[in-house]
Amino acid sequence: MRLLRLVPLANNIQLGLWSPMLKYTIRTHAQAQFLAYLELKSNKVYFVVKSLSSYTSFNRCCPQWTVPCNTGSVGCCDPARPWQRNLDDTSSSAVAAEAGTPSPAQESPSLVAATGSEANVTVVALFSSPQLANLDCVSIDAQSGIVQSFQPVTGPAASYFNSLYSSETRVYPHRSARNTFVFADIVQSGATADSPITLYTIDADTCASTALNVTGASGFVVSFAYHPESDTMMLTTGAKDATEFNFYSVDLDTAAATHVALVPRGETEASSPAYYAPYLSALDLNGTSALRLGYQEVSAGAGPGLGVTPLTAAAGAEATWEQVPTVPNQEALFYSLTRPKGGNSFVSLSPAVAAGHSLSVVAWARNSSSTSGGSAPVSSSSAPRVLLDLSNAHPPGGALEGVLGYVADVATADWYAALVVAQEPGTYGRRDTWALATVNLSNESTGYVKLNPGSTKFDPLGAETVSVSGIGILVDM
DSSP states (O other), rough: OOOOOOOOETTEEEEEOBTBBBBBOBBTTTTTEEEEEEEEEETTEEEEEEEETTOOOOOOOOOTEEEEEEEEOSEETTTSOOOOSSSOOHHHHHHHHHHHHOGGGSSSSOOOOOOTTEEEEEEEEEOOSEEEEEESEEEEETTTOEEEEEEEBBBBBHHHHHHHTTTOOOOOOOOOTEEEEEEEOOOOOOOOOTOEEEEEEEEETTTTTTEEEEEESSSEEEEEETTTTTTTTEEEOOOTTTTTEEEEETTTTTTTTTEEEEEEEEOTTTTTTTTTSSSSSOTTTTSSSEEEEEEETTTTTTTEEEEEEEEEETHHHOEEEOOOOOOTTTTTSSSSOOTTTSSSSSEEEEBBBSTOOOEEEEEEEEETTTOSSOOOSSTTSSEEEEEEEOOOOOOOTTTTTOSOOOOOOEEEEEEEEEEEEEEOOOTTTTTEEEEEEEEETTTTEEEEEOOOOOTTSSSOOOOSSOEEEEEEEEEEE
């Protein structure tokens, strides 16, 4: 579904996109007791509401990288990016902020972008087009927030996006070695376990794309993650109901895939840490363990933590589910997982428990991890630390709709950047803007700035009308 701010109708039922060819479900809250949709009859549009009390289950058509879940606001959860959670807040402060009275959690921070005088930092990103079934390449000056360039994807990747009919995509990894965005997929229509996989590359400067047929791997693409130390991409394949999944290391220049591991998923999500192992958040320093930040029981949003699956012959049996450290006044699970190049520590976005759930940037490490190399300011023996506390940094959505989509963040050896939404109270999202948070991991200088699209108008109707699909950092010393 294309990411659009939803219009509240009644009792947690909200209006989304619809098609006259299909009954399109517009029930958004998994806890709601109604099924609602628009239906075309005799050239008239009818709004239909049915009780769900007689339904034993509610089937959902979720993208390949997500699974049906009974938590959050859209009914499909990404096991590796836990943005679908019950952060809906109907407290007086949240409702007041949406209605026009700012709450402390939603006031703009008095921060000035402090990227450091020694470097010029540019953030490159992919956003969905507000007008076409395509993605746009956006280049952002990290100090001013000015959108320096804005252009549509061209080439084979543009044809791929056109076939998605403006649906929100997953967040694609940035290949820092070449300043490109990379992803892999198959033609979904008529797909089988033998369907060929295509590796797409998008040049972040020109927005031109190329496509290569992957050799050595085929079938349904579950997810992929970039490993900067080896400049390769880990690719996982398998059907959603498969009992085991394949892991491949892909050469990003030749699209040659090398089989790494076959991972059995186990009996149930509650009993097996490897159940969702192919849904990748990141890889460890050596590229020998798959990491998944999220909930062990994705369907119920239960058991927050970090899944660690060694990519060995006994991968499934050796998988573990680790507790993730918590930060005072923050939710029990981080929102994202980035690993700065050269180390095994992490930098994540963390939502506050206060109304509004504004995000902070937190550095942390696994208890057993080594943090040699890189510049992330945390050691294995230290508690997680808040590097940047933001009072107006959110995922897309609002107090009425809940969370509607992704934020995106990325880390290099020395820098971290995140694209988040700055909410504007009293406008019901019409003046929400994307914002950029940056951290110099070497000296811990930080920055936060709202994007200034200038004449590009890449989000003409507010941040919720375009979704983020990728982010990367370029540093010119």
